[in-house]
Amino acid sequence: MHLPLLNIIDTVRQLGWGGAFELLRNGIVLGSVYALIALGYTMVYGILKLLNFAHGDIYMVGAFLGYGVLSILGGPLAPTIAMVPLILLMFLGGMLGSGVLGVVVERFAYRPLRNAPRIAPLISALGVSFFLANSALLLTHGERFNYAMYQLGGDPNTGLPGPLNQPAFSVAGRPVTVVQVLVVSTSIALMIALTLLVSRTRLGKAMRATSYDREAASMMGIDTDRVIASTFFIGSVLAGAAGVMFGLYIGETYYLMGFLAGLKAFTAAVVGGIGSIPGAMVGGLLIGVTEAYAAGYVGGQWSDVAVFGILILFMLLRPSGLFGAKTIQKV
Amino acid sequence: MKKLSIVAMLGVLAVLATAATGASSATNALQAPTGSAGLANALVTCGTTRTIGIAYPATGPAASIGQQQFRWAQFFQTRWNKAHPKDKVKFVQGDTKLPDTAAALAVAHQFASNSSILGLVGPAGSQEVQDTVAVFKSAGLAVVSGSATRVLLTRSVGGDQRETPAGYFFRTVPNDGQQGDRVASYIASKLKKKRVYIIDDQESYSQGLADQVESNLKAKSGYTVGRDHVAQTVSDFSSVITRIPSNTQIVYIPWQLPPKAQLFYTQLRAAGKTATVFGSDGTFAPGTFTGAGSYVSAFPVDFNSKEIKAYRAAHGGQDEAFGLPTYSAAIVNAMAIMKACKNGTASRAEVRTNVKNIKVPKAASLLGFPVQFLSKNKGKQQGPGDMGGTADFAIFKIGAGGKYTRVG
Amino acid sequence: MTALLELEGVSKSFGGLRVIDGLDLAVNEREIVSVIGPNGAGKTTLFNLITGLYHPDAGQIRLEGRNLVGLAPHRITKLGIARTFQTLRLFLNMTVKENVMAAQYGRTKAGPFRSIVRTPGMRREEREIHQRAEEKLAFFGKRLMGYRWDQPAYSLSYANRRRLEIARAMAAEPRILLLDEPAAGMNPVETHEITELIAKLRDDGGYTILVIEHDMHVVEGISDRVTALDHGVKIAEGSFEQVATDPKVIEAYLGIGAAEEEADADAAPA
């Protein structure tokens, strides 16, 4: 008879500091992917008060687009062009494609509902999600494409690490690989770029104005439709980047991948305080790290339950999220 | 007034209900709401094209394997119809959306009521079979599945009753018990490794296999057997891998999806762990699961046969075996129907009796063994509806270049 | 005689900003008291404190000697204080009559199970709710009668929405009505009507009324007593004339030194 708690303590001891670091590393890498998706969620929510359930599927499309670029330009064993431009092109393809898709989705599914009850665009978003996910199913026959088929990450046969899986440096004897550094640094760079865009540029100002009061903003001469379209574009670009990053890091792309990632990102956005950009980043990391520790210490099957349980507790204790403004109710 | 009209309405409703449904005759055996019983013995004019229902997960989380199954069925259809222009078959598809068995049940009722359907391929999942077999039974249809491997579907184990009525469920795939025994004994007597770590992917198939191997190995002395579970949706295994003790010799992953096995393999190696990966028939897919040094248990399929080469040419993609038993299930149905149609008409009852006695030779089944069903228990694991004979698993080793070689 | 509603040393601050500072206030039975003061003086906060939407940092609020501090808003309403909102918070998608009926929740008893099986007691109560709602609406003459009952509240004009808010507050059967700017946004004719109505509420309805109002004509027309607030502090109290001519009040409204420059303080600020 083993008490679960004793089991956990055993595991913690067994894994030691090295294991603890490894789990932290795993969590941060995965969490920065969640954070990028969460940013799109939170931006759209901030400006339209809409939970864009199709956002996860845009991430999925981004991952497929990255795969498409890879399979066209990279030969199975030796890429036909050098690795750095190849990865750049993958990002470019994934991000631009997703961005355009985001704008098209907004144009067709949300803009006609601008003045409808709040719940209508929600259903429309579900419709878009159904459409995108199942279109991908139709086109891919549900097959899972693997970035690792191409020798970026490693040799699929021998498992020997490729250029991306070489250790960049190590902590406590545990390696941090090139791709992990790439993922984290790319997402940090994108977040900084986004923060600068929102705080420093004209567009950013217009976005903030629109999210504060759409009607007033449009009276002040801001073309709110364009601002909203730009928001969708930027959010989707970030999701596309996240898709390519996930592909490079994990390898797998398939048609349903957007759903769970979208759910986690949504969680991250809410935990951080929906509408808040730093909140989305911290929320994403928090989810990633919680998930990693739960899987590592408690067991793979409980990782989701642990994430949900901790977050429920968290929400109950701090209902407006980490960075959510505690608004005084105006009467 | 309001109340009165409602009461009156309910009264009328109650009368209608009894009129429509007749008196109840309580039976205890299988209790699904049914009622297509009239079709079980109804004679259908055969014509030149006969209809077979195929229930598979075309959408949902298991779509990738479901679509493989359907591609194999289509491949069968093309070949069969070319060879038998007077006894063609066509499929009516049913999307069971595994793991939501509610969809499978709706499919079952629609198939049961569709009088043109004479035979049935699928459903894919064991849970789906459990919940739908009563409907098919009442409509006289035999369930011939190519992937429902839970032992209890055909054979009572311990105190648990078998979960399908004999004579109504058949499978063209050896079951979890056979595979589990095979794998456990291979690990113990051939590989001679004592530190094993088992990870299931939290669905019926995987859990059954993992339990079987775990209990078999634990029954032997000197074995360290660890166990973990991951959801099928997970593709970042890094934290699960962190948890695997570094002196583990074998990681057994009886999973449904070959790409996941490959991901696991590369992530395990990237994390610097050297344990041997051991997969199941679900992960058997040359071209997809290519990790050198890994083992896989699967049917003794000959991938150099011209049929399999023809499949690859027709449908593209990588080799895989998950859909193969569906091909065999389709043969069983087509042959049984052809036999029943000799006199121009056929009934589901006739087809079902024929299924029981069908013999598909080794060369035609493509599985590496002939297909033919037991009528009584055999050994500890098999019962009526299983294949018996030489229908068992082989062990393959993956070598350099991802080549599969049979080793046991 | 103790006052019906008494506030003693009530204070409230938001993030360091003192919105109400040591306020004392008493409202006697069947009295109409007006609260005036410039924007941001803390008038609406005062209402929120009385009705329990905010909790005071210090001080006591008593209704007939019973302390209200810490009670949930719906409990306070049940004890006899109902209010209207400056910003209009009607149940817009419910019909006019339903708005009024909903406010009788605290005065009625039938639970969900009795409602589902429609027991005789529940149906009797339901009839009473209808009847009382119609009575309250009848108070406003033709404005809220007839076909309007079954129209959604969002279809009403602005003035009618204000009236409906009052009717809804009345339906809670309070002893004290708190009216937050009842005449805001009304034209002179409607303003005049509202002035008469408030008097009628006290005389015929028997309500005690505490009212926030900017329109000095209204304040003059109805008030038994006027209290002026500025920055959360009471700066004057007494009859309308006393308060309206108080230099501190004029200064609060028009800024420092305004009292000397603007002798003609008659112009009521909006």
Next chain:
Amino acid sequence: MSEPERPAAPNASDAAGRPKIGVDEWVASAEERHERSRGLGGLVSRGWEGSPAEAKLIVFVALASTLPFWMNEGELFSYGLYTLLYALLALGLNIVVGFAGLLDLGYVAFYGFGAYGYALFSSNHYGLHWQAEASIPLIVLGTAAVGLILGLASRRLLGDYLAIVTLFFAQAFVAFVNNSNPKVAGEGLTGGPNGIPGVDPLNFFGFKLHSTKQYYFFLLIVFSLAAVGLYFLNNSRTGRAWRALREDPLAAEAMSIPVNRLKILAFMFGAGTAGLTGTIFAAIQTGVVAGNFDVALLITIYAIVILGGLGSIAGVLFGAIVINVSTQFLAPSNDHPELKRWLFYGAILLIAAKIRPWSRTAAVFVGTAAFGFVVHAIASGISSDWTNGTVVDAGSAASAIRNWVIVPSGHTGFQTWAYIVLVAAIVVTSQLKGWWRMAALIPTLYWVAVVWENVLVQQSAVTALILFGVLLIALMQARPQGLLGTARVEIV
């Protein structure tokens, strides 16, 4: 087609110019539209709104009782039984979301609790075979108690935060039942991924339900009773209080309504209804498994409630009929390929026929037909394998299609590109104006047919879901307030 004023779905570009819902202008225009709608549609809609609730119920029950007399078993099961099951389930969600306005995304977990509860009390799993009259009330009360706990825990949360906590609750439920294998709960509480098979049929005082027809009538009675009960509840003190708190919780609180208690009450009633539906579901299915209670079901139920019109009991039924019948009809196991083909082409023609003036419509139709023959001729001229593929399930139309639509064989990438090109073409066409649009419409329409024959018919199960997604988007644009819902004003 009696409502010509509705903006055509996908290319309504005038959103900015449209009056806002709730603004006086909008109210007036809605009234006008209402007055103006003539013909059969107008008659029906006015008759519907004019008739009392009990008449509506009687009409519905009378029509519904005829189903078993003209449908076969499979149709009755998938169209009749499941519509009622979804409607009953949605009725409970309507209390929480429609009446009380609480965004509860954990609703299916209660459905799961009910189903698993019944499976535990009345199956071989523990060898308990309780009669339904004992187990159902107990389970309904138990589920309501779980609703109470969830309501208590999350009573302070608002809007989207409530949504996330309840969504986790649902996810945690699924994870829990999937993991409670013998190693976790000692006795294998939920059967893990295998679920609990062999659940008893509903058995009341020795009377066993054992056919689809019996379950159908049983559900019809339960649904009618529940609908009547909720109708009464909605028109009572409690119902008014729920709606008040949906409209404005703060004002409701100030009007003597104990908002928190009513929220919890709504949770309990919703949960109880879901639990009841769950017991019936478990009995119909003769088994339960975690996969039955996933997010896809939640989405379906939400779509039903919102499509029907939040807060409307008749709307719930309407939504259930539209959603369930359309998904079941589109599903491939409903074996009417020819009918589906003609409906699809018919729908495309109807959409195209909205072009004014008529002469243009005719020009587009003739142009499309001619375009098709030209393309077909060119394609077959290039190589015969561009046109010699097999047309799936075409029946009598096969030859017409074969000579007009190109169906290539052996070009493996064709399907993928054809689909992507179609989506792009629709996007582009909708953005064009005037004659350019007409010109682009002809090849687009033809391409619709090509994609239908080459891609969509081939994978009918996936197509069903894609069309369902498009249907949701289109319906929301045509009627954002839901089919039977009244337009609402929202305070954001």
